Amino acid sequence: MTATPAPRVTIKDVAARAGVSKGAVSLAFNHKPGLSEATRDRIFLAARELGWSPSLTARTLAGSRVDVVGLAVCRPARVLGLEPWYMEFVSGVESVLAEHSSSLLLRLVRNMDEEVGVQETWWRGRQIGGSILVDFRADDPRAAMTQRLGMPVVAVGHPSLTGGLTSVWTDDATAVTEAVRYLAALGHRRIARVGGAADLGHTAIRTAAFDEAAGALALAGAWQVATDFSGDAGARATRSLLTAAPADRPTAIVYDNDIMAVAGLSVAAEMGLRVPEDVSLLAWDDSQLCRLTHPTLSAMSHDVHGFGAEVARTLFSVITGGEAGSHPVPTPVLTPRGSTAPPKS
Amino acid sequence: MTATPAPRVTIKDVAARAGVSKGAVSLAFNHKPGLSEATRDRIFLAARELGWSPSLTARTLAGSRVDVVGLAVCRPARVLGLEPWYMEFVSGVESVLAEHSSSLLLRLVRNMDEEVGVQETWWRGRQIGGSILVDFRADDPRAAMTQRLGMPVVAVGHPSLTGGLTSVWTDDATAVTEAVRYLAALGHRRIARVGGAADLGHTAIRTAAFDEAAGALALAGAWQVATDFSGDAGARATRSLLTAAPADRPTAIVYDNDIMAVAGLSVAAEMGLRVPEDVSLLAWDDSQLCRLTHPTLSAMSHDVHGFGAEVARTLFSVITGGEAGSHPVPTPVLTPRGSTAPPKS
Numbered sequence: 001m002t003a004t005p006a007p008r009v010t011i012k013d014v015a016a017r018a019g020v021s022k023g024a025v026s027l028a029f030n031h032k033p034g035l036s037e038a039t040r041d042r043i044f045l046a047a048r049e050l051g052w053s054p055s056l057t058a059r060t061l062a063g064s065r066v067d068v069v070g071l072a073v074c075r076p077a078r079v080l081g082l083e084p085w086y087m088e089f090v091s092g093v094e095s096v097l098a099e100h101s102s103s104l105l106l107r108l109v110r111n112m113d114e115e116v117g118v119q120e121t122w123w124r125g126r127q128i129g130g131s132i133l134v135d136f137r138a139d140d141p142r143a144a145m146t147q148r149l150g151m152p153v154v155a156v157g158h159p160s161l162t163g164g165l166t167s168v169w170t171d172d173a174t175a176v177t178e179a180v181r182y183l184a185a186l187g188h189r190r191i192a193r194v195g196g197a198a199d200l201g202h203t204a205i206r207t208a209a210f211d212e213a214a215g216a217l218a219l220a221g222a223w224q225v226a227t228d229f230s231g232d233a234g235a236r237a238t239r240s241l242l243t244a245a246p247a248d249r250p251t252a253i254v255y256d257n258d259i260m261a262v263a264g265l266s267v268a269a270e271m272g273l274r275v276p277e278d279v280s281l282l283a284w285d286d287s288q289l290c291r292l293t294h295p296t297l298s299a300m301s302h303d304v305h306g307f308g309a310e311v312a313r314t315l316f317s318v319i320t321g322g323e324a325g326s327h328p329v330p331t332p333v334l335t336p337r338g339s340t341a342p343p344k345s
Numbered sequence: 346m347t348a349t350p351a352p353r354v355t356i357k358d359v360a361a362r363a364g365v366s367k368g369a370v371s372l373a374f375n376h377k378p379g380l381s382e383a384t385r386d387r388i389f390l391a392a393r394e395l396g397w398s399p400s401l402t403a404r405t406l407a408g409s410r411v412d413v414v415g416l417a418v419c420r421p422a423r424v425l426g427l428e429p430w431y432m433e434f435v436s437g438v439e440s441v442l443a444e445h446s447s448s449l450l451l452r453l454v455r456n457m458d459e460e461v462g463v464q465e466t467w468w469r470g471r472q473i474g475g476s477i478l479v480d481f482r483a484d485d486p487r488a489a490m491t492q493r494l495g496m497p498v499v500a501v502g503h504p505s506l507t508g509g510l511t512s513v514w515t516d517d518a519t520a521v522t523e524a525v526r527y528l529a530a531l532g533h534r535r536i537a538r539v540g541g542a543a544d545l546g547h548t549a550i551r552t553a554a555f556d557e558a559a560g561a562l563a564l565a566g567a568w569q570v571a572t573d574f575s576g577d578a579g580a581r582a583t584r585s586l587l588t589a590a591p592a593d594r595p596t597a598i599v600y601d602n603d604i605m606a607v608a609g610l611s612v613a614a615e616m617g618l619r620v621p622e623d624v625s626l627l628a629w630d631d632s633q634l635c636r637l638t639h640p641t642l643s644a645m646s647h648d649v650h651g652f653g654a655e656v657a658r659t660l661f662s663v664i665t666g667g668e669a670g671s672h673p674v675p676t677p678v679l680t681p682r683g684s685t686a687p688p689k690s
Contacts, residue, residue, distance in 0.1 A: 029466060029469070029470065044469055047469070068450065068472070077436040077437065077439050077440035077443070077650070078436060078440075078650060080432070080436045080439070081429075081432045081433035081434075081435070081436030081437070081649075081650055082429070082432075082433070082632065082633055083432075084426075084427070084429075086432070087425070087426045087427075087428075087431070087432040088426035088427070089426075090426070090451075091422040091423060091425045091426030091453075092422065092426070094422050094425070094451065094452070094453045095422035095423075095453065097452070097453070098422070098452070098453040098454070098455075102452075103450050103451060103452040103463075103467075104450070104451045104452070105413065105448050105449070105450050105451075106435075106439065106448060106449045106450075106451050107439070107442070107443070107447075107448040107449070108436075108439040108440065108442070108443040109443070110443075118448075121374060122448075124374070124389055124392070125374060127413070127472070230633075231633045231636075231637050232633075235637075259633070259637070262634070262637045262638075263637045265637075265639070266636075266637050266638065266639050266641075269639040270639070287427065288427055288575075288576045288577075288604070289607070289634075291576075291611075292576050292580075292604070292607045292608050292610075292611050293607075293611065293638070294610070294611050294614040294615070296611075304426075305422070305423060305426055
């Protein structure tokens with residue numbers, strides 16, 4: 001078969017058939033004000049009759065499609081629903097997308113192969129103008145995928161993980177070091193960290209930084225436990241750390257998110273330990289949860305909503321060919337509240 | 346101008362050019378296994394050369410497009426990121442979508458007019474196969490919109506609010522009544538409710554049910570306060586309810602979500618009031634937060650993740666023309682924990 005490409009119906013054809021300007025067609029399909037209901041109906045009728053839709057031609061017309069951005073997330077659905085970080089991040093992304101009348105195409109995937117397949121289908125099917133890539137792992141296939149497809153992306157992760165993609169990241173190593181130094185400065189010599197999922201690149205960065213800080217400070221005890229970020233896993237890890245004899249257990253625990261720190265606070269109460277007198281707890285991310293507990297939770301604070309917004313702005317810049325270098329967002333800073341104090345003895 | 350519709354390039358043309366079956370093209374674009382990398386590349390090349398993409402033709406081919414479902418949310422981005430209900434609902438929707446290799450097109454809107462415009466653009470632009478409509482209000486324009494567009498939707502809301510659309514809902518009136526009766530059965534005669542946004546239909550249903558239950562039980566005091574669902578608003582409302590003289594303030598408070606109940610617990614501690622001895626607190630939704638506080642929070646419990654999943658299943662049924670009548674999900678039930686008890690005096 002020797003098919004030749006079918007001649008494309010353009011926005012001009014639709015405008016001519018409806019007896020309006022190209023701008024009016026654009027207004028109608030972007031639902032901007034300034035057209036009568038009758039005119040809008042005539043434009044939509046003409047588009048239907050000609051088989052034209054902006055999803056077919058938007059990329060061709062404007063050079064790139066920017067009204068939909070992709071995000072595939074490789075975490076169990078239930079965990080996603082319980083992790084304040086993700087929802088705040090997505091809300092930040094959405095806040096910038098809404099300014100651009102754009103939407104987020106969101107998909108849960110079970111593994112990296114599925115994500116690569118989904119991104120390829122979205123991109124080849126012209127469903128997205130670009131994607132936000134999250135949760136980088138060792139040997140991540142997505143830098144190669146991006147090059148193969150020529151797709152605009154922003155990688156959320158440290159450049160050591162993201163294979164040369166335009167990246168926006170949090171400096172986790174510096175923040176972990178600051179957290180450990182703060183607890184040591186209060187006098188703590190036995191410090192534990194309840195960490196996130198071990199296969200994630202940013203978890204590995206935090207784990208290495210904690211080891212290094214503990215070594216540099218010559219701590220008497222340093223523990224690290226990996227979890228799945230859930231409150232239940234944070235509670236189990238805390239219980240296991242605190243069941244040792246008083247002289248052998250940590251006097252301070254730092255958590256990789258705040259839901260696990262809230263769970264840790266509850267475990268301390270259940271075990272009859274006072275916070276911060278018997279054990280200091282330090283949360284991470286600092287969503288509003290940390291201000292709602294009693295005592296309030298000291299935390300490594302950063303603006304997760306603002307992080308999501310910055311990632312979305314950077315992706316728009318990549319899509320439209322603007323200046324969009326890799327850059328970090330502000331490093332989390334310590335916000336001391338009621339859950340940290342010098343150890344009793 | 347007398348344009349005639351351009352002849353459509355079909356999946357058959359793509360298959361012929363790539364030298365494969367139509368099924369193979371479908372496999373490639375749905376990223377299903379069973380094709381070699383070389384075959385997939387040939388198919389994608391043929392599709393590119395012919396200007397064909399499944400987003401153009403999926404609806405025509407299959408009768409309906411089911412790989413993307415829309416959800417527009419009319420709440421401030423920051424509130425969305427802090428409200429566990431939404432993230433659990435979305436995670437439930439995503440869990441069913443993932444089983445169908447489908448994605449969620451998510452958009453924040455500022456008002457109902459914008460939502461109507463967004464839904465129309467999505468539908469006319471063939472970006473979605475149907476939509477999930479949430480947060481129904483009085484005189485909601487979306488039933489009329491749905492009829493005008495002929496778009497498959499599922500409405501999340503009581504049939505009294507959703508104008509004849511296929512609906513999935515929670516029986517809020519029964520649940521509020523049970524909550525008030527439980528607190529009254531414990532001996533409480535002065536009961537307050539910290540409610541959600543006053544302009545939402547389901548808030549109005551809860552408000553009316555609370556009034557009716559308070560009247561039927563001849564309570565000595567009944568208060569209702571509207572909020573924006575945020576923890577800060579819940580804290581303010583609790584503070585204002587509890588600053589009255591002991592004989593004039595509520596001895597029990599029921600909240601419209603759990604983040605506000607967590608905030609209420611913190612306010613009670615800050616004011617030197619013991620929970621449940623001085624004041625009983627009853628949360629709503631029962632995300633994992635309620636089990637992480639100390640004391641743990643009694644709550645009206647329901648499976649929000651399962652609710653989202655059921656809504657997605659119902660929408661697939663509507664899109665594919667299956668049996669999909671309106672139906673409620675299970676009514677929230679009382680889960681007593683540590684934050685409710687008989688009043689002291």
